[in-house]
Amino acid sequence: MILPGILIILCLLSxxxxxxxxxxxxxxxxxxxxxxSAASIVSFFLTIFVLYDTRRLRSFYKFRGxxxxxxxxxxxxxxxxxxxxxxxxxFIPQLSEELARSIAKLDxxxxxxxxxxxxxxxxxxxxxxxxxxxxxxxxxVREIYLExxxxxxxxxxxxxxxxxxx
Amino acid sequence: xxxxxxxxxxxxxxxxQLTQDEKLEWQPRDPPAYLNLEPDRKRVExxxxxxxxxxxxxxxxxxxxxxxxxxxxxxxxxxATYVNPPVYPYWTRKTVLELLDHSGFGAWTFPETEVLDDxxxxxxxxxxxxxxxxxxxxxxxx
Numbered sequence: 001m002i003l004p005g006i007l008i009i010l011c012l013l014s015x016x017x018x019x020x021x022x023x024x025x026x027x028x029x030x031x032x033x034x035x036x037s038a039a040s041i042v043s044f045f046l047t048i049f050v051l052y053d054t055r056r057l058r059s060f061y062k063f064r065g066x067x068x069x070x071x072x073x074x075x076x077x078x079x080x081x082x083x084x085x086x087x088x089x090x091f092i093p094q095l096s097e098e099l100a101r102s103i104a105k106l107d108x109x110x111x112x113x114x115x116x117x118x119x120x121x122x123x124x125x126x127x128x129x130x131x132x133x134x135x136x137x138x139x140x141v142r143e144i145y146l147e148x149x150x151x152x153x154x155x156x157x158x159x160x161x162x163x164x165x166x
Numbered sequence: 167x168x169x170x171x172x173x174x175x176x177x178x179x180x181x182x183q184l185t186q187d188e189k190l191e192w193q194p195r196d197p198p199a200y201l202n203l204e205p206d207r208k209r210v211e212x213x214x215x216x217x218x219x220x221x222x223x224x225x226x227x228x229x230x231x232x233x234x235x236x237x238x239x240x241x242x243x244x245x246a247t248y249v250n251p252p253v254y255p256y257w258t259r260k261t262v263l264e265l266l267d268h269s270g271f272g273a274w275t276f277p278e279t280e281v282l283d284d285x286x287x288x289x290x291x292x293x294x295x296x297x298x299x300x301x302x303x304x305x306x307x308x
Binding site for chain 2: 075078079082083085086087142145146149150152153
């Protein structure tokens with residue numbers, strides 16, 4: 001007896017027979033448009049964030065793959081340049097070779113880095129590319145050597161930051 | 167990179183240049199006893215001393231044993247570590263440059279930079295007289 005009674009009351013309520021006053025409707029065309037607009041704006045920013053984060057993750061794994069080895073190799077270049085500087089005049093051809101080798105390392109590193117470390121690597125690569133072995137001076141090679149050491153230190157710092165991120 | 171760190175690299179670079187230009191002369195010496203208190207874990211073979219504008223500098227490389235770490239904080243280490251895991255214990259080297267006080271003790275240690283390793287190589291090159299040796303050899307050969 002009770003269950004049919006409840007069902008009848010529910011039916012009346014839903015048909016508006018009991019409460020004759022018109023209820024404010026939420027799902028109007030206007031509110032739906034507003035909600036959809038807001039959702040598309042939010043999803044736009046979400047897409048940008050996902051895009052940014054994907055690029056960040058991609059560079060993270062690209063660096064993890066070969067970055068540490070390249071940093072060691074670049075350090076090897078700076079070490080050899082320092083050795084050649086013991087007798088600059090005797091080792092000018094070897095210095096040019098070593099600088100050319102370091103350009104290749106920096107080029108690979110640049111594609112794996114992000115942020116200030118990438119900018120520093122690019123700046124050094126351009127500086128070495130502009131260096132002319134025949135017209136270059138010992139002072140210039142010394143400056144390149146010191147900048148190379150600084151770039152290696154900076155990339156190592158970048159590497160340490162990545163260690164904390166993962 | 168912090169400017170402070172750059173300053174130390176530049177300073178060590180200047181010492182390297184002075185050494186390579188033979189304006190700074192390094193003399194090999196026996197290491198003081200306090201540097202070899204635990205020879206089975208850390209040892210110094212030789213130290214090099216130089217005087218620069220009334221200040222004494224001491225440069226040395228110490229070898230130390232690296233034991234296997236108990237736990238690793240990170241599950242992901244460098245890929246290279248997985249491919250070629252280090253065999254523990256192993257020995258490695260570190261270069262130290264000190265500014266000495268009047269009694270010969272290390273009053274202050276330069277921050278670690280890779281230029282110090284290159285400085286140590288240049289000092290060994292100078293102390294061993296490699297340049298003179300090469301000149302002599304080449305003079306005889308010609």
